[in-house]
Amino acid sequence: MxxxxxxxxxxxxxxxxxxxxxxxxxxxxxxxxxxxxxxxxxxxxxxxxxxxxxxxxxxxxxxxxxxxxxxxxxxxxxxxxxxxxxxxxxxxxxxxxxxxxxxxxxxxxxxxxxxxxxxxxxxxxxxxxxxxxxxxxxxxxxxxxxxxxxxxxxxxxxxxxxxxxxxxxxxxxxxxxxxxxxRAQVVRTEARETGDATGLTAARVVVGGGRGAGGPEGFGGVEALANRLGGAVGVSRVVTSLGWRPHHEQVGQTGSRIAPDLYIACGISGAIQHWAGCASSKTIIAVNTDPDAPMVTKANYAVIGDMHEVLPAVLDELA
The missing domain is CATH 3.40.50.620 (HUPs)
Structure with a gap:
């Protein structure tokens, strides 16, 4: 055998x-x-x-x-x-x-x-x-x-x-x-101009941002925390659909599936498609203003609050 x-x-x-x-x-x-x-x-x-x-x-x-x-x-x-x-x-x-x-x-x-x-x-x-x-x-x-x-x-x-x-x-x-x-064969591949999806899937820490970021300018705290923890940035599908962040950062059924030691989901409601991409994370921390959001109810730990207030406080503690 x-x-x-x-x-x-x-x-x-x-x-x-x-x-x-x-x-x-x-x-x-x-x-x-x-x-x-x-x-x-x-x-x-x-x-x-x-x-x-x-x-x-x-x-x-x-x-x-x-x-x-x-x-x-x-x-x-x-x-x-x-x-x-x-x-x-x-x-x-x-x-x-x-x-x-x-x-x-x-x-x-x-x-x-x-x-x-x-x-x-x-x-x-x-x-x-x-x-x-x-x-x-x-x-x-x-x-x-x-x-x-x-x-x-x-x-x-x-x-x-x-x-x-x-x-x-x-x-x-x-x-x-x-x-x-x-008859059906890849004839040409083109390198992505920016970003690296492999870095996201291999990262041991991922800090995610969703609609709660409020816009492209709302990811400063997410990026800063990811850098401070030596991790990568991940986002929900709605973020890429709105053009706030590039697709290679998307976590979910139509994005990347991740399995980091720690996933911090900020302002992400936790739709089933997103959960499909992050469910293998060893520990999930949700930061959300809605205590009933699916990501909050499924996470190992949750912080109920505005990500724009929580993340700066966390960064101050890590300084």
């Missing part, structure tokens, strides 16, 4: 959620841990996989794949890697790409797939708890295919090194990409 994990690459290393998926898959005790990487894995990716206990990294180096992401072609690579690894279970990060690629695999192989899994109750049959309704509820689901497919919800676990490193032997796959699998 073995398990295969799809690795997404960021900056020459395995992405945070991919390293989480490796830990998640290894801890299932489903046998040897394998990984699949589209393209030639950088040394950083190999090191990350070895640290996680991966025994082999299956790679596809067809020149057609170098032009950009193509979901159907990636699915073909995952299929080939699954056969090479004799995988009984395939896991991917619960990202846009991870969910799309495994959905293609499921359709091509007529298999069942569970998306956004947070925990596993049983391996045979595969019984999981998974996020639904944007993370507002959990569903218990059974996947009874011979080969089981699932994506792991972001930040369901912390990435942890294996007790002993794996060999992480790079093993090329004998695969030629079918041109029909390249």
């Amino acid at each position: 073995s398990v295969l994990v799809l690795i997404e690459v960021e900056g020459g290393s395995a992405s945070l959620v991919s390293r989480e998926a490796l830990t998640f898959a290894r801890d299932l005790g489903a046998g040897d841990l394998h990984a699949v990487v589209v393209g030639t894995p950088a040394p950083g990716v190999v090191a990350d996989c070895a640290e996680a206990g991966v025994v082999a990294i299956h790679t596809a180096q067809d020149p057609a794949l170098e032009r950009g992401y193509a979901a159907a072609a990636w699915a073909a690579v995952v299929e080939a890697a699954g056969r090479a690894a004799r995988a009984d279970l395939v896991v991917a990060p619960g990202t846009g790409r991870g969910n799309e690629v495994l959905a293609h695999v499921a359709a091509r192989r007529n298999l069942r797939m569970a998306a956004n899994v947070v925990s596993v109750e049983s391996l045979s049959p595969l019984v999981v708890q998974r996020q639904v309704v944007g993370g507002a509820a959990l569903e218990r689901a059974t996947v009874d295919s011979r080969v089981r497919l699932m994506t792991m919800a972001g930040h369901a676990v912390e990435p942890v090194a294996a007790p002993s490193p794996g060999a992480a032997t790079v093993t090329p796959l004998a695969i030629t990409v079918d041109p029909k699998d390249l």
Whole structure:
């Protein structure tokens, strides 16, 4: 029995959620841990996989794949890697790409797939708890295919090194990409002019601001506190919709999902879409004038007051 994990690459290393998926898959005790990487894995990716206990990294180096992401072609690579690894279970990060690629695999192989899994109750049959309704509820689901497919919800676990490193032997796959699998392919990417969404998702402290900020000029305290705590700024969807702050700072179902040690939500009501993005935070402190706001009722701690009065007082105490 073995398990295969799809690795997404960021900056020459395995992405945070991919390293989480490796830990998640290894801890299932489903046998040897394998990984699949589209393209030639950088040394950083190999090191990350070895640290996680991966025994082999299956790679596809067809020149057609170098032009950009193509979901159907990636699915073909995952299929080939699954056969090479004799995988009984395939896991991917619960990202846009991870969910799309495994959905293609499921359709091509007529298999069942569970998306956004947070925990596993049983391996045979595969019984999981998974996020639904944007993370507002959990569903218990059974996947009874011979080969089981699932994506792991972001930040369901912390990435942890294996007790002993794996060999992480790079093993090329004998695969030629079918041109029909390249009909939908990313042909160009452009760097964001400002900001870094990766910084938000990796931050251990996030200070968030919502409609209660009152306008673009109302984020001075949020920025100052985030800087003082060595954290990042996050915002609610309404803030980006109004053009007060850039989209890469948005936390929520249509923004970034975060799992910091501390999330301070200032002037944020806590709509279900926003909660879907911050529910994995270890500790949540809400600052709001409304004691009945959803964010206040769900937070670990709450301060009932105006953020424009509370934040300066906190900064004075930290000075």
